[in-house]
Amino acid sequence: MMKDPFEAALEEQNLETPPESPIHADDEEIINVQPLAEADDYDGDSNLSFPPHASSSVRPSDSTPVVGSGGTGRGKEEEEEEDEEENMDVDMRRVPSGDPDKMAKMKEILSRFTDDQMSRYESFRRSGFQKANMKRLLIGITGTQKISLPMTIAVSGIAKMFVGELIETARIIMTERKENGPIRPCHIRESYRRLKLEGKVPRRSVQRLFR
């Protein structure tokens, strides 16, 4: 029975290896808790330093000031790569950014992750909006239009990156205010306000009245 490749890929991602080097990566990717100077920065800095490394090694377009959008670039894509049904295509997709250098950097970085970082990175990669839910939402918004699957995928990807921008801006705000702990709604609201100012949030040209 043909399984949904996305689901199959999600299940396969129980291995904590970077998807570009699927099978034998376990030998190389011993997650050392090495006393690197950088490791301390990671732990103390509420993971703010984490996205820049991900984005610098992966994204070809790092132009935006919001760091997260670059880092999320490889979010769902790797899940699909691990689908072993498409063996003939695996080689193509194993080089997502088309750059073995970046992949090598990525592997290097991943091998230095602490457990905490690894778990967070895993969540980052594997999380996503369920296609069924997103489809239902889209149908609810548009009325009765038929929503194609690619459209759902695109919107889910866009929404996930938007969440990334929200959360990371909120973290930046928390560092500015020197606060710790879980993110609170006030941070999100401030983050949302800033994103609006930056023009990253679509605004209706006609003011919404009578809320």
Add this chain to the structure above:
Amino acid sequence: MHGSSATGGASKSRAGPSQPTDASLKRKRGFFQKDLQHMMYGFGDDHNPLPETVSLVEDIVIEYVTDLVHKAQDIAPKRGKLLTEDFLFLIRKDLPKLHRCTELLSMNEELKQARKAFEVDEEKIANAE
């Protein structure tokens, strides 16, 4: 100060009568909660994000998607829903999102092709037996 919790319902109420709106409003509570919790953790929040934060983010995301879709509908001439409208919108602002979308879509295409080829192979094997 805009309460973003109201906007999810407001956009629906313009679309149709009030009763189905209330029902769909109720459906939208906690709609993406589980997914969002993992996502927020992945992006830098605590292991267990605060529920009010998750609710707020969910409301914001629903509003974001709603506005995005409405804007796309405004741009597009009156025809069936197309993907390209979303792109056109994002091109102007957000290069990373645009690249990400193109990646996702081309991956989906590849998967579709590969899946088709896989099915054809299966048939061949079945027929050969």
